[in-house]
Amino acid sequence: MSTFLLKEYRSLHAVFQRVFYTMSLCLFQSRPMAVQKNTRVALLAGCVLSCFLGGCASSLPWIDSQQAAIEKEKYGLNADQRIKELRQQAKKSRGGDSEDQAEFSRELVNEMLAEHDPRVRAEILHLCADFDNPSSRAICIGGLDDPETLVRIAACDAWLQIGGDEAVQYLANRFRSDEDVDVRLHAIRDLGALGNEAAIPVLAEALEAPDPAVQFRAVASLKEVSGRDLGNDVNTWREWAADPAEYRQEWSVAEVWRQIF
Structure with a gap:
């Protein structure tokens, strides 16, 4: 019913415009100069009023809400x-x-x-x-x-x-299987953000990727997982990922000597 009323309103408005313009034109052509002047003023006022009604009708709150409800019912x-x-x-x-x-x-x-x-x-x-x-x-x-x-x-x-080991598993599978490089890079980034050492093997795999962007992202993620910064050399991180425990021991000895001397 509301759709019908809205259409009828717009139809009547269009008819009003045509009739108003026709009557004004006839009066303007048939009357003396003094009357023509007054008619021009009336015509201008009528045009402004008509444009206001035509332009603003669609922005009236009740019409907007009606239209939104109609579209929601029709399209969801x-x-x-x-x-x-x-x-x-x-x-x-x-x-x-x-x-x-x-x-x-x-x-x-x-x-x-x-x-x-x-x-x-x-x-x-x-x-x-x-x-x-x-x-x-x-x-x-x-x-x-x-x-x-x-x-x-x-x-x-x-x-x-x-999070957890299950997250490492699913992210690792996505890195290994996805054909879109953006998804693969995102999976590597998230593996690093997990901070779980279970992600080290798959990040080591990423170091072997032919794409430099994947290698760089793997290095950044290994820094997060290990808590260390061994620089950006891929070979250095390959050595570290091959045996993190050995590097951990060497790091501890070096740290002791640094504290002594």
Whole structure:
């Protein structure tokens, strides 16, 4: 009904414009000069009023809200609106008990499967990292194989947030299997940010990559994991990664001598 009224309003407004212009033109051509002057003033005022009504009608609050409601009913929420709604639901769920969180996570599984916008899927992964239950973990695992680069990167970040040896495993697999260099670089970066020594073997593999960008990122991540700065020479880090325990012993002896002398 509201759509019909809106269309009728605009139709009547167009008719009003045509009639007004026609009548004004006839009066202007048929009356004396003094009357023509007054008619010109009236015509100008009418034009201003007509333009105001035509231009402002679409920005009136009640019309805007009606149009938004019509579009929502017809097309559903847009991506930004869906992200906002998901964040609100996640915030509410965090305040509930474990069963509430599990139910919300199960709903997110359906959302993830049905969602066509990669930005929304990336947001779902970000939210899932906060919930420790099978449904959320399943989403984080599946997100690593998403067809969109943006979503796979978001999945890497989700595992960084989750942490632990399991995160090292999934990030290592993503580095080894992904064909997109941006995803591979992101996986290496997140492995370093984990600060878990279990990541050293895969970072050592990254040192052997033919891409200098991958090597450089691996060096930076090894610095984070080891807590040391052996410079940026790849060969030095290869030696260190081959036997971190030996380097640890040599470092300790050198540190003792430094303190003595």
